[in-house]
Amino acid sequence: MKRTSLLWAIMAAASAQTYNHPTTGVAGTYSGGCQVHTCSGTYYDNGGPGSNYSNSINWIYWTFCPNNSTQCLRATFTSFDVESGCFLPFGCSGSPCCYDILRVQNGPAQNGPILWQGCGTTGPGTVTSTDPSGCLTFRFCSDGSVTRPGWAATLSCVNCTRQPAGNSDCQASTPVCSNGSITDFSYGPGSSAQCGGCITNENYTNFYIFRPQGASGNIQLSVCPNNGTDDYDVAIWGPFATNNLSTLCSSLGAPVRCTYAVYPGDPGPPPCGASNACTGLQNGNADNSEDVCGNGWVAPLNATAGSYYILMINGWTAGAQGYTLTWTLPPGMTLNCTPLSQPVVAFQAEAHAREGVFLRWSYDARRLGPQETLLGWAIDRSGDGGQSWQTIAQLPTEITTYMDRSPFVGENLYRLRYGYEDGRTEVYLKPQRVEWYPAAGSPFTAWYDASQESIHLQIFDQGRSGPIELYTLDGRLVRRLEVESSPFLTAMGFVVKDPGVYVVRYGGLSVVVPVVK
Incomplete structure (x- = not known):
């Protein structure tokens, strides 16, 4: 049950952000509002910590996502009390049949895979996103009579294998x-x-x-x-x-x-x-x-x-x-993707096993204005998808290459900044993402070959990293191959008959592979 003392409510509000589930959809949709990016806070039904939820909430959903690119959202339910019972056609339809019902879904979509759904006093416990986005979506339905105290869930983030964010931001x-x-x-x-x-x-x-x-x-x-x-x-x-x-x-x-x-x-x-x-x-x-x-x-x-x-x-x-x-x-x-206002015309990042990440760029002095003079370059690196940046090098204008010899293991994001003599600075439009591993690069890559109706894997570490697993996007294991150590292992494959989005896991990493037929 949710605690209702005023002192507890004040302390909770002071220590972390609270989120109350919306009751109506925005702009004619079932969406209760813009997704929230956080790794902390407490998520309640719309009644908050001290009141019951409302009647007649029509499957309104709300999405929570991590505020970084390397973790997945986790919800730990500390209390749960949602009206149970079933008498069709009354109540919220679904399975299990409940008068009121909460769904926890994997990913950011309105109708994503259901990780848990139910009513009564036995809640979801701890639920963690396994979606490539790291997000969880919560949908709630209540009928027109009888309400209960609802739920309280602590939000946090845990390390997980995520796909690169790309241009999703x-x-x-x-x-x-x-x-x-x-x-x-x-x-x-x-x-x-x-x-x-x-x-x-x-x-x-x-x-x-x-x-x-x-x-x-x-x-x-x-x-x-x-x-x-x-x-x-x-x-x-x-x-x-x-x-x-x-x-x-x-x-x-x-x-x-x-x-x-x-x-x-x-x-x-x-x-x-x-x-x-x-x-x-x-x-x-x-x-x-x-x-x-x-x-x-x-x-x-x-x-x-x-x-x-x-x-x-x-x-x-x-x-x-x-x-x-x-x-x-x-x-x-x-x-044209090269704005005339920017002198930089190219910026590239290449991963080199055992050495680091090699960066190079070029610029066209003709793009400078008559009173503009470049002073130099700065290289920034991020290990959290661009949430925070660290300057790793400052270079004069005549140098247009740099080797980062201590990149993060896994994903690195680089951006190029340049300054003018008048004190202005600009950032090149297109940052570069690259994965780096100290031994032999990424342990594998995977793709779908439509001509053979199969997912192919190219393996770079000679099969020393354990089993290869194929999952559906909602976490169902489709196939598992035990890999024995072999210097001759360079490729594997899975025959896939059904279209969809699959996750291949190997060597502690995951690759999402869309299968379109």
Whole structure:
């Protein structure tokens, strides 16, 4: 039972953040609000530590994610009391049948794999995310009568194997380098939530920054899921005069274009949602933003040449398997990923076993203004996905290479800063991620070969690291291979008949492999 003394409540509030479950969805959705990034605090039902939860909460969910890229969220339930009993058609439908029911789901999606669900006084105990995002989602339903004290859960984070965040966060936006199509995939939301306008929360996000050049005019784009069934949304912010992502991403506000239509939609009457899995900006649509009942398309973006824009693509389907982004530009317009305001034209990071990470970059002095003179470079490194940075080198302008001889084991993120004689500093637009291991690089890599309907593994440590395991995304073990030490072991494979997202584990690491058929 939840303790109700005023003193306890005051002490708990003073020692850690508290989170009370929402009772209504935002903008016509079941989402109770933007996802929370934290590794501490106490999560309660909407009644908090001293009151019962409310009646008539209709499967509203809330997502919690770690605030770093190397850990997974854990919820330890210290009390649990939710109305039990079952008398259909009354109460919340589901299995088990309960008048009121709480679900704990793996990952950031509305309908992610269920780790636990139930009612009564025996709660989930301790639940830890095994999703590549490290997130947990909580959904709650209560009927129209009788409430109970609800629950209290302590939130924390534990070390786990996570997939690289990639461009899932606004501050790691990928520059769009050409007018060509882009195929991409996300493992979860970014570490700094972008919610506003029609965006209620992030699920599986990819961010891009683009800059039209040559001509202004209307941009159309389409986002089509690779499997033809996943639900994706699109949002665009801009125009901006700068490409400084730290500045832009801290205060994006409401997007200027936003699709949030559910797919597949309800044919009605009245109809609600999209009838086609593709979404985006298209001629013939006049609305700049739409909610869940929109048709999936909004008006083209009247873009200004030379300005910057941020694009977010947000997957709602659990285990979303990626998409293809296609641009339709007006005559004379091109997209260029190297802004003319930045002198740096390339920045690369390469892992070298036993030696470290080799960094190199190049710049074009012709991109400098008539009164601009470069003073030198600074190399920053992060081991937590960009949450914190450490300067590891400061170099004069004439040096454009550096060997980091003490990188973190595992994932490293590097960014290049440069300064001018007038005291200004800038950060190169595209940071570099690289994995480094002291012995022989990463112990393995894995990918899906459609021609053989199998997941292939290339092994780099001669099979000295124990078993190879194949899991579904919800944690179900599909197959396990015991590996004996052998200097000749370089490759293995699993035949996979069913499409989906799989996790291959070997040598203490995991690789997520989408299987699209």
